[in-house]
Amino acid sequence: MKRMAPAALTVGVGMLLTACGLDMDLGSRHEDVKTYEIADALTELQVNIGAGDVIVNESDRSGVKVTETLQWRSSKPETERSVEGKALVLRYMCGKGPLSHCNVNYKVEIPKGLRVKIDGGAGVITLRQLSGELEVATGAGDIRTVGLAVKRLKADTGAGTVELAFVAPPDSVEATTGAGEVEVKVPGGPYDVEAGAGVGDVTVKVDKDPSSPRKIKVSSGVGDVKVLKS
Structure with a gap:
């Protein structure tokens, strides 16, 4: 994922959101909501989108339930879902033309x-009570989590806050942001911690041991970095 220089992040984020049609006044805004369920036996969920918020949470259901909220001005987006192997893949396309935001x-x-x-271009990603392996990236937007019991997690945003809250000790955590705060809360310990900030304060308040098999690696280009006990 291409990173913007910190000095250009604020302008870049605004341009990205505008280009995705989130701030432009191009006439009446339309919205449509669709809900469906997937009963296939799956091992993975993939969401690949340009602009939009994503919320994922675990439940006791055996299948997957998806609610899509489509928003547009001139051309309704086309959403697509497919099962590729054992993975459910969600994506969408905007219409063609300069006003198809x-x-x-x-x-x-x-x-x-x-x-x-x-993998998102712009938007907030929220993850709740998940226990499977996680890999999350967005060009501009916050990454927020609650009640994680995952063993391995990678989170990256070009501009935004990263908040990771665990209820069980993870084996591996990697979290980065170009501009924004990173906060990781974990139980137990000790952990092998590598934390850094180009411009910002670094706070580590967990038991540290460089020989620990549990690894935490977090960084921010511009923003505070915190690794705390949950």
């Missing part, structure tokens, strides 16, 4: 233990 917000309920991979 759109975005889609996703709310996804998944069974316990599914691996989750999200």
